[in-house]
Amino acid sequence: MDNGGRSLNRKDLLGIEELSREEIELILEQAEGMKEILERPVRKVPALQGFTIANLFFEPSTRTLNSFLLAERRLSADTVNVSASSSSVLKGETLLDTAKNIEAMKVDMVVLRHSCPGAPHFLAKRIDASVINAGDGSHEHPTQALLDLLTIKEKFGKIDGLKVLIVGDIMHSRVARSDILGLRKMGAWVRVCGPPTLIPLWIDELGVEVEYNLDRAMRDVDIIYVLRIQKERQKKGLFPSIREYVKYFCITPERLRQAKEGVVIMHPGPMNRGVEISPEVADGPWSVILDQVTNGVAIRMAIIYLLARRRR
Numbered sequence: 346m347d348n349g350g351r352s353l354n355r356k357d358l359l360g361i362e363e364l365s366r367e368e369i370e371l372i373l374e375q376a377e378g379m380k381e382i383l384e385r386p387v388r389k390v391p392a393l394q395g396f397t398i399a400n401l402f403f404e405p406s407t408r409t410l411n412s413f414l415l416a417e418r419r420l421s422a423d424t425v426n427v428s429a430s431s432s433s434v435l436k437g438e439t440l441l442d443t444a445k446n447i448e449a450m451k452v453d454m455v456v457l458r459h460s461c462p463g464a465p466h467f468l469a470k471r472i473d474a475s476v477i478n479a480g481d482g483s484h485e486h487p488t489q490a491l492l493d494l495l496t497i498k499e500k501f502g503k504i505d506g507l508k509v510l511i512v513g514d515i516m517h518s519r520v521a522r523s524d525i526l527g528l529r530k531m532g533a534w535v536r537v538c539g540p541p542t543l544i545p546l547w548i549d550e551l552g553v554e555v556e557y558n559l560d561r562a563m564r565d566v567d568i569i570y571v572l573r574i575q576k577e578r579q580k581k582g583l584f585p586s587i588r589e590y591v592k593y594f595c596i597t598p599e600r601l602r603q604a605k606e607g608v609v610i611m612h613p614g615p616m617n618r619g620v621e622i623s624p625e626v627a628d629g630p631w632s633v634i635l636d637q638v639t640n641g642v643a644i645r646m647a648i649i650y651l652l653a654r655r656r657r
């Protein structure tokens with residue numbers, strides 16, 4: 346776990362966009378140390394005793410919320426959880442008032458998931474506590490991208506030079522945006538594929554290739570990163586039907602016969618089995634989907650530790 350006294354030289358972790366390659370490398374290296382703790386018989390260290398973290402989750406979450414909670418507990422931090430459905434947000438309290446009230450209880454760090462892009466950035470400017478973005482609308486999901494980079498590094502021993510295909514609803518995906526930014530910073534080459542209505546025109550600015558035909562798109566890549574159709578963020582039907590989406594974009598074992606040998610399948614979850622990914626692929630030898638989840642705890646431990654260290 347010791348990293349020679351290094352910390353992240355920033356108050357908050359808001360997006361991959363702001364991080365340098367060196368900072369990403371530091372987080373990945375720290376997470377590798379955290380994985381060693383998670384393999385011990387007693388998976389807990391006293392590093393953050395007396396440090397308090399509030400988890401403000403205003404959108405549903407299984408993986409992110411619970412891996413943050415576990416990460417905080419493994420580091421011996423004290424935690425409070427606030428959700429929209431069980432807090433005074435229901436009575437009309439604003440995000441800023443909620444955060445200021447939580448901060449008044451002497452909280453050192455806030456982990457925020459919110460449907461509004463930029464909500465963590467808004468909060469970070471207005472409170473002294475460190476803010477970690479746990480997903481803001483369709484903008485960024487930096488901790489997901491970092492756990493994905495850790496999973497890729499473990500699987501291939503490197504990130505530089507790999508070819509990655511991201512398939513699905515690129516338009517509404519904060520994961521796609523953060524992963525593209527992270528993969529490009531770490532030297533990987535990225536292609537995106539999906540229905541034209543789900544690939545935004547600004548995607549070119551991120552330095553990726555666009556291919557609308559999945560069979561052509563998957564042929565030469567090392568990793569296929571599958572995204573779910575985000576029905577909750579689509580205002581109107583952006584493709585004719587689920588049946589048609591499955592026909593053209595579902596990743597199946599038959600389709601994977603055209604892919605490179607050893608191709609790896611990733612998915613951030615939650616999956617829609619039988620829509621963007623078949624159960625045989627999700628549970629098959631190609632899949633590192635549960636490794637991503639395991640790495641989520643180590644990455645979040647690393648980020649919390651590196652930000653907290655700067656404050657102490």
Ligand code: CP
Pocket residue numbers: 405406407408409410480486489613614615
């Ligand atoms: N990958 C991800 O963000 O999953 P949750 O929505 O369950 O947190």
